[in-house]
Amino acid sequence: MFKRIFTFFLSSMVGCTVTQAAGLINQGRGAQTCADPSLSVTFFAGYSMQNTFHVVAPRWLFVNQHSLGGADWQLQGALFRAWQTPQDFTFPMYRLFNPVTTDWIIALSTDGTVPVVSGFDNADTELFGYAYSTQVCGSVPLIGASLQSKGDHWYTIDTNEHSSLLAAGWVDAGTVAFVLPLNDCECSLSQ
Numbered sequence: 173m174f175k176r177i178f179t180f181f182l183s184s185m186v187g188c189t190v191t192q193a194a195g196l197i198n199q200g201r202g203a204q205t206c207a208d209p210s211l212s213v214t215f216f217a218g219y220s221m222q223n224t225f226h227v228v229a230p231r232w233l234f235v236n237q238h239s240l241g242g243a244d245w246q247l248q249g250a251l252f253r254a255w256q257t258p259q260d261f262t263f264p265m266y267r268l269f270n271p272v273t274t275d276w277i278i279a280l281s282t283d284g285t286v287p288v289v290s291g292f293d294n295a296d297t298e299l300f301g302y303a304y305s306t307q308v309c310g311s312v313p314l315i316g317a318s319l320q321s322k323g324d325h326w327y328t329i330d331t332n333e334h335s336s337l338l339a340a341g342w343v344d345a346g347t348v349a350f351v352l353p354l355n356d357c358e359c360s361l362s363q
Contacts, residue, residue: 206309207259207302212352214253215301217327218245225324227267227276229300230256252314252329253352255302261309262302265349269296273323278316280305280349303349312353316345329353 216231222244234245255262264281270292279287282305286297304311312329317337319326325345328334338344 212253217248268292275323311350313347317342
């Protein structure tokens with residue numbers, strides 16, 4: 173009886189169905205493989221009309237740049253959840269800049285060094301988050317698509333969106349990291 177009441181209470185608090193909440197109760201975070209999902213934050217896509225490129229960042233960064241002036245970001249929605257600070261079992265995600273195309277890409281470092289990608293300037297590299305290097309702990313692939321004619325990259329966890337961009341002439345940029353889906357109820361807290 174107590175478990176049923178607790179499950180109902182939990183489902184109403186986190187917006188899950190009772191079945192999903194019951195599954196969360198029975199699953200524990202794998203202490204040897206998983207970062208704490210409760211410490212993750214939502215990352216958003218922003219588009220600069222002036223510079224014609226997309227970037228990925230936590231929403232506060234876009235708000236801060238607007239407040240400081242000079243930013244023309246258009247928020248294009250929440251993309252995924254990951255961590256802003258180092259967590260056990262995560263790796264740093266970097267944003268690398270191409271000064272010729274004014275394009276930003278995401279690269280994950282699994283060896284502790286800043287990634288080097290031909291054409292992208294390490295002087296403008298920014299560490300902006302932390303994610304998994306393999307698909308564990310309920311994570312999903314963060315996949316990229318490149319519109320080379322405009323020097324732009326788009327990142328998504330939605331495979332249908334990715335496929336549609338490829339059908340529209342974008343080029344597959346592969347899986348760059350593994351992140352948590354937006355719906356917390358879809359995150360598996362165990363391995």
